[in-house]
Amino acid sequence: ETGVTQTPRHLVMGMTNKKSLKCEQHLGHNAMYWYKQSAKKPLELMFVYSLEERVENNSVPSRFSPECPNSSHLFLHLHTLQPEDSALYLCASSQDRSVGNTIYFGEGSWLTVV
């Protein structure tokens, strides 16, 4: 139990569907992240939020839309995804954005796009 909870753990969606991934952290952290883990590829940073403000977007397609309503919650809204978007999506948090602060990951949401 890392203090970062992701739901759902598994999601299968069609290319025309709209769904959302949810992340909640109970650690009092100020920074939250979305990462993508595809098979045989390094972890890819998608979005960074610091104090509820998006501070980084690593050239992620607009079919992925993050939302951070408060410092404890982070969403990833998904629409018109492609099969190649199937991957493990990991939410993480840290005290703040300074490196040297350990990043705590959630268990991940396995996404399959059919």
Add this chain to the structure above:
Amino acid sequence: DQQVKQNSPSLSVQEGRISILNCDYTNSMFDYFLWYKKYPAEGPTFLISISSIKDKNEDGRFTVFLNKSAKHLSLHIVPSQPGDSAVYFCAASARNRDDKIIFGKGTRLHILP
């Protein structure tokens, strides 16, 4: 171009022996390095880190060695235990430049009985 490379996708080690996981990096600006461990169906968990001002950091059975001139770091696990079977990710960051953490592709460690 991968800035953090873990060239061994998998490694098998006998229980009780030493496991050595290797990581190479290309960016000389990196000054902070981390290892994460990941079990199937779980997110990565932080294991151990090292700052570039050190060449060794030890925590129980885990020791990380940093060779800055070779741009190489390694994680030693001794003695290896069955619960150490997992994927290990090496990660690096340049704190003075930006705070992005760059991950390697991971190495799957199998501890053999």
